[in-house]
Amino acid sequence: MEWGDAEPLRSEELVGLVGDTEGDVIAFCTPARILRFVSPASRAMFGWEPAELIGHVLDDFVHPDDLVTVRALHSAASQMPRVCVATYRFRCRDGGYLWTESVLRQTQDPRQAGEILLRAAIRDIADRKLVEARLERQATTDPLTGIANRTVFMDRLEQALRRMQRHNSVLAVVYLDLDRFKVINDSLGHELGDRLLMKVAERALGIVRPADTLARIGGDEFVVLAEDLASVDEARHIAERLCESIEAPFDLDGEAIVCTASAGVATTIDPEHSALGLLEEADLALYRAKNRGRNRTEVFDQELRATAIGRLQVEQMIRSAINEDRLRVQYQPIVELPAGHVVRVEALVRIQDENEVVGPERFLSVAEETGLLTKVDEFVLAQAVEQAARWTQATTSAAFQGIAINVTARRLSDSKFVLVVADALEEHDLPPGSLAIEVTERVLMEASNSAMECLRTIRALGVPVGLDDFGTGYSSLAYLRQFPLDFLKIDQSFVRQLGQSPESVAIATAIIDLAHALHLSVIAEGVETDEQLQTLIGLGCDQAQGFLFGRADDPSAIDALVRRRSSILETST
Numbered sequence: 001m002e003w004g005d006a007e008p009l010r011s012e013e014l015v016g017l018v019g020d021t022e023g024d025v026i027a028f029c030t031p032a033r034i035l036r037f038v039s040p041a042s043r044a045m046f047g048w049e050p051a052e053l054i055g056h057v058l059d060d061f062v063h064p065d066d067l068v069t070v071r072a073l074h075s076a077a078s079q080m081p082r083v084c085v086a087t088y089r090f091r092c093r094d095g096g097y098l099w100t101e102s103v104l105r106q107t108q109d110p111r112q113a114g115e116i117l118l119r120a121a122i123r124d125i126a127d128r129k130l131v132e133a134r135l136e137r138q139a140t141t142d143p144l145t146g147i148a149n150r151t152v153f154m155d156r157l158e159q160a161l162r163r164m165q166r167h168n169s170v171l172a173v174v175y176l177d178l179d180r181f182k183v184i185n186d187s188l189g190h191e192l193g194d195r196l197l198m199k200v201a202e203r204a205l206g207i208v209r210p211a212d213t214l215a216r217i218g219g220d221e222f223v224v225l226a227e228d229l230a231s232v233d234e235a236r237h238i239a240e241r242l243c244e245s246i247e248a249p250f251d252l253d254g255e256a257i258v259c260t261a262s263a264g265v266a267t268t269i270d271p272e273h274s275a276l277g278l279l280e281e282a283d284l285a286l287y288r289a290k291n292r293g294r295n296r297t298e299v300f301d302q303e304l305r306a307t308a309i310g311r312l313q314v315e316q317m318i319r320s321a322i323n324e325d326r327l328r329v330q331y332q333p334i335v336e337l338p339a340g341h342v343v344r345v346e347a348l349v350r351i352q353d354e355n356e357v358v359g360p361e362r363f364l365s366v367a368e369e370t371g372l373l374t375k376v377d378e379f380v381l382a383q384a385v386e387q388a389a390r391w392t393q394a395t396t397s398a399a400f401q402g403i404a405i406n407v408t409a410r411r412l413s414d415s416k417f418v419l420v421v422a423d424a425l426e427e428h429d430l431p432p433g434s435l436a437i438e439v440t441e442r443v444l445m446e447a448s449n450s451a452m453e454c455l456r457t458i459r460a461l462g463v464p465v466g467l468d469d470f471g472t473g474y475s476s477l478a479y480l481r482q483f484p485l486d487f488l489k490i491d492q493s494f495v496r497q498l499g500q501s502p503e504s505v506a507i508a509t510a511i512i513d514l515a516h517a518l519h520l521s522v523i524a525e526g527v528e529t530d531e532q533l534q535t536l537i538g539l540g541c542d543q544a545q546g547f548l549f550g551r552a553d554d555p556s557a558i559d560a561l562v563r564r565r566s567s568i569l570e571t572s573t
Contacts, residue, residue, distance in 0.1 A: 025122040028107075031078035033058040033070075036117065045124055047093030063089035063097050070102075077104040077118050087125065099129040142216040144194055145201035153215035153223055157275040160227050164271040172235035174224040175264040175282035176204070176242055179294040181220035184259055192252050196259070199252075203245045208238065223279070232267050232299060239263035239297040247295075260295035262286055267299070284308055314366045317353060322375050326352040329383040331403070332552040333561050333568070334523060334545040338537045340567030341399035344436060346545065347384040347406075348552045349376055368408055377411045381424060385435060387555055389428035391562050400562055402434030406468060409443040412451035418458055425461075432462030436486075440468050444483055452483075459484045469525070470511065480518055488515055492526020492546070499531035505539075512539050533569075 025046070026039040034057055038050040046061075053061070062070050066088035073086040084104045089097035101123045109115040140152045148156070160171055178184075178200065185193035197220060204222060208214050213225040224242070229235050243263050249256035264286030266278050281300040284307065289298040321327050331345040351358040367373040388403040411417055425432055437458055443451075444467065459465045464486040471491045480488070490511055497504035508524075515522045524536050527546030536544055549568060550561060561568060 023123070027053075027058075027120045027122060028117045029058055029074075029120065031074065031116065031118065033074050045122070046090060046098065052093075061091045063091065065089075073102065073104055074118060077106060078116070081106045090122070098124060099126050101125045142201075145198050145216050147201050147205070148213055148215035150215060150217040153213060153217065153225060154275055154279070156213045157225050157278065160225060161268075161271050161273060161275060161278075163227070164269070168269075169227070170229040170231060170235065170267050170269055171278075172224075172226045172229055172232075172238070172265060172267045173278050173282040174226065174235065174239045174242065175266075175279070175286040176222040176224070176239070176261055177263075177286055177290070178220040178246070179260045179262055179290075181259070184257065188252070188257070192257075195252055196250055196257060199250050200246060200261075203248075204242055207241050207245050212238075223282070229267070232265075235265050235267050236297060236299055239265050243295065243297060262289040262294050263297040264289055265297060265299045281305075281308070311366050311369075314363050315370050315372070317351060317358070318363050318367050318370070318372050318376070321351045321353070322372065322379075327376065327379050328352050328357065328554070329380055329387070330552040330554055331387070331558055332545055333550045333558060334404070334543050335549045335568060336399060336543055337533075337541055338569075339399070340569030342549075342561050342564065342568060343399050343543060344401050344404055345558065345562065346404045346438070346552075347380055347387075349380050350552075368410060373408055373410060374414070377408065378420070380405055381420065385424040385428050385430060388434045389430045390555075391559075392430065392434055394563065398565075402430075402436065404436035404438050404466065406438045406440075407443075409439075409451055412439070412443070412454045415450065415454075418454055418461075421458060421463065422461060425463075433464065436464040436466060438466045438468040438489070441470065456484045459486070466523070471507070480514070480520070485520055487521040487523060487542075489523045489525050490541075495524050495526045495532055495536070495546070496528075498535040499529070505535065508536070508541075509539055512541055516540070 023041070024039075025041045026037075027035055027042075028037040029035045035054050038048075038053045040050060042048045042050055042053060058070065058074075059067060069086050070088050073084050076082075077084040082105070085101065086104075087099065087101045090100045092098055103121045103123075104118055106116050107119045109117045140149060141147070142149045157173065164171060181193070184196065188196070197216070200220075201214070201216065201222070204214050204224070208224055209226065211227065215223050215225075217223055224238065226235060226238055240263070243261045246259060246261045249258050251257075264282045264284065266281035266285060268278060281304070284304050285298040285300040288304060289296050292298065328350040329347050330350055331347055333342045334344040334346060335341065336343045349360055349364075351363060364373065364376075367376050384403045384405050391400065392402060407417075421435070424430075425435060437455075439455070455465055465484055467480070467483070467485055467488040469491045470488045471494055488511075490508060494504050494507050494511075498508060499505075512522050521542040523543040523545065524532075524541050525545055527533055527536065527544045527548045529548065532546075533544065533548060550558060
């Protein structure tokens, strides 16, 4: 008897074969996938009456894209007595498809000894598929903009590099970043800031080619993967068009918001190029675009390659300095005006590298970008607090107040930093006022809410907080009253021209007067001449530091200055 000509199985012939059918559609078919029996549950699940399915080949009801899966499942189950499981889409009576899971195993045909049937328990997994799809979107999609995330971007970049073996073309990565987005975000609020990012993504999607990949990899940072380009100029053109598209005002609740973007471009024709390396090269090009004035595009070139090599060497120097205990802390005196007593010293980190002492200007930016600055900061804090305790206990000068350290935005964003400071002060029985924290304008402007809360908590402990290098960043005097500050430092670029430039005197006067109006004390940096000193005293500046009073040096070299009870101006001038 042929399978296709056999009558449908009767219910009494299925006793012991069906088992628990609650919720599932139970079906029996031949190894050729001809349906011999379908349980009544098919009405609720698919809309089909059992009689409408029996006698048909299962393939007629399977989604075309899943036929290979179904055929492989039945072939495996027919050849060996084991349970086989597969998921596929089953066509419903209304024409739609339902995701199902089929558990298939062999059983004996009750009519013909030695002949097998395949028993399938078919389960509705539509809800599970929805959850899986949602989880997949969360894993591969930026939740705010709906475009690809970093994981997907890097995967596609690696695939694109492998495909280059078969093509002779240019592959490019464009790194796009909004200019001063934090200022916009803080002004508008985070909700409108998020909406701005969504609109930026929409515009970018309208610029990139259909085959390109646009991804958001964090904050206001977007990247584009462009394949099969004719030249580097074509990659630059894509980046420039992206920047131009963002210049047009954005309508947010009827308000026109204007912002700009900077872009960095990295290209390659080498399939052996590292995906991460290409992204880093685009990031370096973006960094140069930012430094050259923003709202522009830069392409990674040999100059930047040399810079990248240099940065790698610096990174290796920092790592070895940390591992080999070659970090050093030197101290520069800060003098009270006009009395001339040393009131505080600033702790400045150095690296002892073979026969030279390397200053922070050579390595701090690299340390911050590579995540090594946390270890450097921890070392400086520990050394500074310990040294402050020694000097506080030993000095006979009533004017000496302690040590100031510089703190980065990343350190302030660490929720544990306040506890680290408090524990260090307690360990050395040091009054909070003996340690001062200095941050730059850039740190304040880019600080997160958690970083600002950290500053407020530190200040509440009694630790003074100051603004370093004032005038070199955003230079907005209006921001001063918004931050928890006790003092500010006039940058040496203004101090250098005192006595020579009327404009510099006017600027210094304005800063000092405004700071005093806000109950902030003022420290002038980079004082090198007596003329600068006398001008500052005349303007009412509270304190000063610079080569005129002493260079940064080891604790032993400035110990006498800290302990000194008389004015150091008697010898420095």
